[in-house]
Amino acid sequence: MKTVAQLTRRLQENHLRTEETPLFNPVFQLSLDLSRLLESGELTLDECAAMIDDLECEALGHRAHRLHTMVAPVAEADNVQHILDSCTEADFAAFRNHWESPQLHAVFTAHPTFLLTPGQSDAVAQAAGSETAVDPSVVGQERPQITLAFEHMRAMRAIAHAQGARDTIVKTLLTHAQATWPDKWHDLAPLPFRFASWVGYDMDGRTDISWSNSIGFRLSEKAERLALYCTALEAIDPAHRLLGELRPAADFASDRAVDFTADLTDPAALSLAANRLTASDPRKMLSLKPIIAALEAEAREADADRALQLKTLAASMCADGLGMGWIHFRVNAKQLNNAIRRKLDPTGGIDLSSKGAIVHIRRAIENVKPLRSNFGALAIESSTAIRQFLAMAQILGHVDADAPIRMLIAECEDPATILAALYFAKLFGIEGKVDISPLFETESALEHGGRFLDELLAEDIYRTYAKRRGRVSIQAGFSDAGRFVGQIPASLAIERLQGRLAQAMAANGMEDTAALIFNTHGESMGRGAHPSSLEDRLTWPLSPWAKRRFARAGIMLEPEVSFQGGDGYLWFSTPQIALATLTRIANIRPAFTDPDAPRDIFYQRTDLSLDFYRAIRDHQHEHLESRTYARAVTAFGLGLLNPTGSRVSRRQSDINADREMSLRQIRAIPHNAILQQIGYPVNVIAGVGHAAEGHYEDMAALLRDSERGRQLVRLVRASNALASVKTVAAYGELFNSAYWASRPYRGTESHLSAPCEALSEYLGKDDRVGVFRRLASRLRVDALKLHRLLELLPDDHTAQDTAQDTAQDTAQDTADDREDLRRSIGVLQALRLALLQYMFIRAVSVPVFSRANDVSRDDVLEMVFTLRIDDALAQLRRAYPTSFPSIDDFRLDEPTDYPEGEDHGYEAIRSQFIDPIETAYALTLRISTAIANNFGAHG
Template identity: 75%
Template sequence: MKSVSELSERLQELHRRTEETPLFNPVFQLAHDLSRDLEAGEMSLDDFEAIVAELEVASLKERATRLECMVAPLDEQANENALADSFGNGDFAAFQKRWESPSLHAVFTAHPTFLLTPDQSAAVADAASGKGEIGDNVVGTDRPQVTLAYEHQRAMRAIANAQDARSAIVSQVLAHARETWPDQWAKLNPVPFRFASWVGYDMDGRTDITWSNSIGFRLSEKAERLQRYVAALEEIDADHPLLGELRPAALYAIERAQDFTSDLTDPAALSVAANRLTASDPRKLLSLKKFIDALDSEAAESDDAKRAVALKTLAASMRADGLGMGWIHFRVNAKQLHNAIRRRIDPDGNLDLASKGAVVHLRRAIAKVKPHRSNFGSLAIEASTAIRQFLAMAQILQHIDADTPIRMLIAECEEPATVLAAVYFAKLFGIEDKVDVSPLFETETALEHGGRFLDELLAEEVYRDYARKRGRIAIQTGFSDAGRFVGQIPASLAIERLQGRLSEAMEANGLTEVNALIFNTHGESMGRGAHPTKMADRLDWPLSPWAKRRFARAGITLEPEVSFQGGDGYLWYATPELARATLTRIACLRPAETDTDAPVDVFYRRTDLSLDFYRAIKDHQREHLESRIYSRAITAFGLGLLNSTGSRVSRRQSDISADRDMNLRQIRAIPHNAILQQLGYPVNVIAGIGEAAEGNYEEIGELLQESARGRELVRLVRAANALASVKTVAAYGELFNSAYWASRPYRGTEQHLSMACENLSEYLVKDDRVGVFRRLASRLRVDAMKLHRLLDHIPDEAPTANREDKRRMIGVAQSLRLALMQAMFIRAVSVPVFSRANDVSRDDVLEMVFTLRIDDALAQLRRAYPRTFPRISRFDLTEAADWPDGADEGYEAIHRDYIDPIERAYSLSLRLSTAIANIFGAHG
């Protein structure tokens, strides 16, 4: 069994044995077969690596196929035709209204979602774009360290492709308008998409981003965007008079960006960089208004159609992006804002910010506050993270880009006083007319009480005045923590109800004249708010037609916003072809619009069924969350099943012995979702659906089938369930089964492993993980049986392509990894006993291996067994010595037989993690 096809065939054969023995586990049995072959010398780690490489290539091809299917067609002419077909036959006013309001704001976010190496990303993108095949040259290479600078560079590359694709769309829109309405077309100022990023500006959950990083990034974005404007104008006219100002402005921005790449902790160095940026300079550009006006005027007067359209297209880019690659999103945590505001209005700490009294205090403070001037010295010495962010925004607006608004996202925002605190600081530093304060609703508490929150916030006159000044109310709904703590299905339904409550609150408080900007931030995988079946579902899932109709009927202009997260999410824009296809699909689907006359979806009309269904799923998910069994299973391997995929840490710090007591709060939402898929079952998508329908399968099935929203829900569940395996969950528990290890050398087999198996069996007698995984698997199995009963009543609209092939591919990968983990266990327990050093014992090292903290375990083993010892020949001594009397070889044999194989086996297991994630469609 030395190829994927042979292993797949063997797994299929083993699956048939479950008909005879229902408890038989084919995934673990194949792992056992592989482990026996490896320990007997019939297979080597080289053989394993060859199979792993074959799986990796196949999984990358699977990802490329899925990507292509989601955005197809990719042919340029086909996309032009699709866009042309969407223009319709309306009048100019309707056409203008459609294209001058963004169909979508796209935010290029980061976090730990850079699963693929640069070469793998490029290969997937090229394959999806029809530019080449994926070969084995992109697997088995070193993974680059994912730094903040790397994340930012990748984000800017994706945004650049998105900008070019948007320009192509704008150009076609303008050309159509010029041909159709020759006397009116020049009035058209299309902004079909806006782009933004929080990479380098998101301070929630991290302390490694300095204010100078943020300023430096913004300056580098300004420099890059100005150079792109210059290139675009040169292509129109290499001698255009506006180039005389744009070229020097670009060079000036480059120089200032370089100033802020150096170490600015020294006040003298900061003073030099800051004074250069704040000084008057003829090359310094803070607004593009005059350039936009000049380009529009020239286009209107030009008789050259191609030139006129090109000039208007460039003006549209400037209007959309300003002096940067896009808008920027700063983000802080509500607690950081609370600490900051107390310094201003409650220095004694007596005020409860959740109280009505806090709102009264803030209302008065906002009314009285006078703008304060600030400079880079103010920024450098400010200790409060939240205030520092407002100071940074003030400097950006004053010295980098005076026109482009900035978003202030507030994580874990559960009280109106938190938003008012942000408004206070925006006014304190004179930037309230350029900053959109956006509370994030993601926790169960925030979603449950979000309607009350919005009612109270919008009832405040100081907030209404602020919103009218900005022209929009901005909120953020998050699917990561919501999917973790509420479950993905209940979270999506709770979020859409919250969105509906926003429309009601805006209407009730006379705010229908301002826009509603709803940022639905989610990841790229099915467990984090991204629907995997088609682009229409991906756009509807976070902002449903029902929610959109609530705004449309109230006369409120909606600005939908979604995230494309991390390196894996950037694949949508990894090539010009993919970017054009992605934006064309979105433009044709028109996610900002809806049919106000559409009949009421039965899912919302039959609330006697749908609400009970929702609550039952939510209760089931909560039971998992609160269950010691679930928590222990999910954290059984810590984060050892996952590659490092981002610059933000995925786990909070803990000591060596803390893994056994790790809880879900110590693992962030993204890795939690990834672990579920690595263990073989997306609990936060599937669990509870079957149980919620128990006893009412026919009626619930009919409801879901008749409802467009219900069918969308079922498509998500089916996509996850198609790849899920309860047997795989149970297989991971068998690694800790003392009886299994005691039985391996039974009846004279594998006698060379008898001591290692005996030691493992003895050590694992006290381990709880086998029981934990068995109990979790039993609960998942019962719920899955009920789910299948429900799905029998609902036709499968979008069956997963090549479902069985994908399932077997995942099964083979899981079996290979289980075999590699067994190899690690055997070698770890076979290492000779060493004395306790630095409070780390041999049992500690074993526990590190069992929880896949392999790097930590190897560090301890290498310290206990060095390859070389200090040589006495290094000393220049006159006195003779007979000791040491042997060759100074160190513990080379222990490294060869135990330490190095553990390291290699773990490296291969992480490569399998990438393959499994690719097949699942997981990101990060």
């Protein structure tokens, strides 16, 4: 078995054997077959690598095909025509109303999902754009170090493509308006999309981003955007007079960005950089309003083609300002609460969740006198939250005076925290340019969010602020919510929270204020990204039901979503794909809904839907609180995962702590990624079958007849199609003492008797085999109930539907595609299980004694079993060095007869044990990449 086809065929044969004995595990059996070949020498690691090459390329191809399916057609001419076809308004006022407000705010975030190398991302984009095969040369590429600067660079690249795509859409709209309303079209100011980023500004959960990083990034973004404006204006007129203002401004911003890359902990260096930025200088452009006005005025006097280009450039400036987009700072509620206590309540006597705290902070806001601040104040400030407000003040004062800044507050559960943020914004004189946005993500925040919004919007001082800003901003998170509540209950809870916002705004007379809802879902099913279609992806986190609540209240809705990290940037990986993505979104019109649409039965039959929601939530909660689930998820630490971001994925712990690692020690993305890697996306599927038990027919009827219900089922089917309870169980067998004791029992592998005996003896006290068996058993019972429910429901496959296919043909194609994908994942899992066995055998085969007497063999073994391979290899290399100081290195007068012979070190141990473990582990991480690509995203 040395080809993927042979492995696939053997896996299929193994599956047939489950009819003979239900406990037979096809995946683990295939891994045993491969392990025997490896240990006999009939299969080499190089031959395993060749098969992984093929599987990795196939997974990249699947990723490319999925991207193409979601955004097709990709050709620019097709998408321009789609935009023109959507211009159906006969009335100019209606056309303006449609296109002068953003259909979507897109935020380019940098959570750790940089799974693919830049070369692999480009190859996927190329294949998706041209419907060709992925270039196989990109598999196995060395992964770059993922730094904050790398993430920022990739974010800016994606935004630049998005900006170019928006320009194409804007020019198309202007062209249509020019032809249709020649006497009015100059009054049109299209703004179909806004872009923003928090890369370099998100301080929640990390301490490695300094205020000077944020200022430096904002200056570099200003320089980059001004350079792009110059390029666009040069294309219109190489000698345009406004270039005389824009070019020097771009150079000035670039120079100042370089200043802020210096070590600003030195007061002299900070003073130099700050004084250069704050000094009066004709090149220091703080507003584009005069430039925009000049372009618009010139357009009115220009010929038709030049006018189109000038107005397109002006629209771009209106959208982005003096940066690549708007920016989002983010802090944690605890940081803000500590800051307000320090300022107003240093003795700690006020409970911020109390009514008294609200009164106290309200009075402080009313009486606050704005203070001036400078970079020195920023440099010496110790509070993270206050530093963010000081940094925002400097950006608004010395970088871009026009573009507002979002202040996102994570884990925000008390209205007093929002008022604390408002206090600091007013203290530094920036409340007119800062949108304060609470994040609802924890179980407690979602449960009590409605009360929170009622109390916040009842505050006169907040309503006055929000009306001045023109919007109420909130953020709904699908990350920790999906981990701790389950993805389906989280989405439904967030939906109810959005409805409560509409209700609270209407109750407090805020119909003239927009509602900006930032849904920070990721790119995987485990983080709220629906995989079936782009329309499902947009309406899953902000449903038609929620949108109708705002429409019926007469409240303008501003939907906002995130495109997270390397996975999210694929949507904008080339100019053509970016245009296709934005065109599909524009066609879907996520900001629009029909208030008179028929009511969805899912929201009418609350006797069923609420019980369904609660049952899934309770089932997910049982998993979360279960020591079995936590131990299984953390059984390998984070060793199954590639590093995919600059933010730390977990806190440091010692070897013993790994055994008791809490799910709260790892972040949501690696948690979801581990579920993918062990074969079952628990936080998406688990509980759905359990929730339908006892009333399958009634639940099936509700889900079948409901738009929201069918969408929910599509998510479950897509996730279930990739899931394998047998694979979960297979990972437990790696730690089965009886398996290792029995493996050489018949004498077929007598050469493995010693290592298998050592493994059996060592693992006799290990709990992981029981943990995985118990988890698999529980998942299997729930899966049986889920299958009963799904059998009563039609198989929706939105993303696969095509006009020329019949429903029967499409259903068969979809079933075949799912089965092929399951087999690919099964083969990948079997290969990895075989490689893990290979590593375990070599780890216990390393000789016990070494020169480094402080190295514990058990510690090294435990490192290997939890896949802390780098740590284990470092200890082994220290224990078994291959080079030593030589007596010949010294020029000494006194002779010596010792040592008698040359010490050659431990080259044999390195070559037979240590280096093979390293090679095998590198192959397992490539398998991790392929599995994640088959799931569609990392974590």
